[in-house]
Amino acid sequence: MRHSLPLAPQFYVTAPQPCPYLPGRMERKLFTALQGDYAEKLNDSLSKQGFRRSQNVLYRPSCSECSACLSARIDVRRFEPSKSQRRSLRRNAHLQRRASSPWATEDQFELFRRYLDARHADGGMADMDIFEFAAMIEETPIRSRVVEYSDRESGELAAVCLTDVLDDGLSMVYSFYDPELPKAGLGTWMILDHIDIAREAGLPYVYLGYWVPGSPKMGYKAQFSALEIYRRGRWEPMRSDDDYASETHPLSTDPIAEQVANISLPDSRA
Structure with a gap:
């Protein structure tokens, strides 16, 4: 199935498959290719409209009977860490950051495999080999970085x-960490460090991907202050989970053609 806008990227819809977040539901995605000189502008524009990047594709959930997946970002200027998040900062003060071009290494892959085996053994990436991992890291048509965190003394990743x-922030495409350090809270700590990076760079937002009300897998994102949710065409401050119960109603989703027609695209000639 294909939908398009005149003189614009082509948009496609994936076939339905079981939802990884809410049991008993089916998911599908609206997506378009990300390539050429237009790629960076397209990524900047669509990221502000709830899209995410995976290699050279931009996608957004577009389920036929549910709109529970809500894009989330942190307003860096308004963010204040909680007591537990301040403890996380102190607990991981021994780690140092190193940002580099998107290049995959064997050390990264070994950590990635241990993370998947411990945390997502039945997930969609469970069978990913080193070549697929390298493609995930390296196949990017836009400005991307690999941010590594290692022990200051041992150098262990x-x-x-x-x-x-992005032109207005950092988008955390995918993160993984040592599964043998559960008490370190490394997932939360990486988000906190990205808030610091964005603040240092003068970027207003950190994009976290999707928050799904009712999904334990995504509950940690709601713990961050100054969280904004992209809902019904605009960003709004996040409210309580109960305010989003209607997003799982069968009438909560617009038809695909309307969704595509309402996408705002940058001027490719600019």
Whole structure:
């Protein structure tokens, strides 16, 4: 199935498949290719409209009977860490950050495999080999960085995040960490560090991907202050989970053609 806008990227819809977040539901995605000189502008524009990047594709959930997946970002200027988040900062003060071009290494892959085996053994990436991992890291048509976190003394790699640099913030595309350090809270700590990176760079937002009300897998994102949710065509401050119960109603989703027609695209001639 294909939908398009005149003189614009082509948009496609994936076939339905079981939802990884809410049991008993089916998911599908609206997506378009990300390539050429237009790629960076397209990524910047669509990221502000709830899209995410995966290699050279931009996608957004477009389920036929549910709109529970809500894009989330942190307003860096308004963010204040909680007591537990301040403890996380102190707990991981021994780690140092190193940002580099998107290049995959064997150390990264070994950490990635241990993370998947411990945390997502039945997930969609469970069978990913080193070549597919390298493609995930390296196949990017836009400005991306690999942010590594390692122990200052031993040099041992503890966590990694693939990060896109947008015109208005940082997008945490995918992160993984040492599963043998559960008490370190490395997932939360990486988000806190990206808030610091964005603040240092003068970028207003950190994009976290999707928050799904009712999904335990995504509950940690709601713990950050100054969280904004992209809902019904605009960003709004996040409210309580109960305010988003209607997003799982069968009538909560617009038809695909309307969704595509309402996408705002940058001027490719600019």
